[in-house]
Amino acid sequence: MKALIQRVKRASVSISGEMYSSIGKGILVLLGVEKGDASENAQKLAEKIVNLRIFEDKNDKMNLSVKDVNGEILVVSQFTLCGDCKKGTRPSFDKAAPPDAAVQLYEEFTENIKSLGIPVATGKFRAMMDVELVNDGPVTFMIEK
Numbered sequence: 001m002k003a004l005i006q007r008v009k010r011a012s013v014s015i016s017g018e019m020y021s022s023i024g025k026g027i028l029v030l031l032g033v034e035k036g037d038a039s040e041n042a043q044k045l046a047e048k049i050v051n052l053r054i055f056e057d058k059n060d061k062m063n064l065s066v067k068d069v070n071g072e073i074l075v076v077s078q079f080t081l082c083g084d085c086k087k088g089t090r091p092s093f094d095k096a097a098p099p100d101a102a103v104q105l106y107e108e109f110t111e112n113i114k115s116l117g118i119p120v121a122t123g124k125f126r127a128m129m130d131v132e133l134v135n136d137g138p139v140t141f142m143i144e145k
Contacts, residue, residue: 036097046109
């Protein structure tokens with residue numbers, strides 16, 4: 001599993017011009033599920049993101065987690081994170097999990113975050129979405145589990 005995470009002041013997903021979901025302060029997670037990923041990956045990645053200390057404390061040090069700042073998480077499926085651009089000019093998506101397997105792990109990942117006490121909003125799996133965000137920092141990390 002791959003997650004591109006961004007610390008945000010706010011983020012939202014719109015589908016066909018209609019607001020679908022939104023969060024305030026927290027983390028936007030763009031999630032890519034690869035062939036071979038399993039429930040264990042979804043659990044470990046959720047725990048990592050929820051506990052990752054990427055918010056500043058009173059001394060301006062990244063020392064607080066999304067849980068510590070009472071933040072929220074917006075999870076958006078992003079199969080293109082699994083794309084391989086090493087050869088040629090057209091990405092290969094051979095590493096991406098098939099949709100049935102990917103949606104199951106996407107939903108497990110989201111449920112794992114909820115079980116850790118964090119409010120979660122989502123995009124819609126396999127939908128064309130407009131994702132808007134105000135990146136706080138900017139602070140962006142790529143995490144693989």
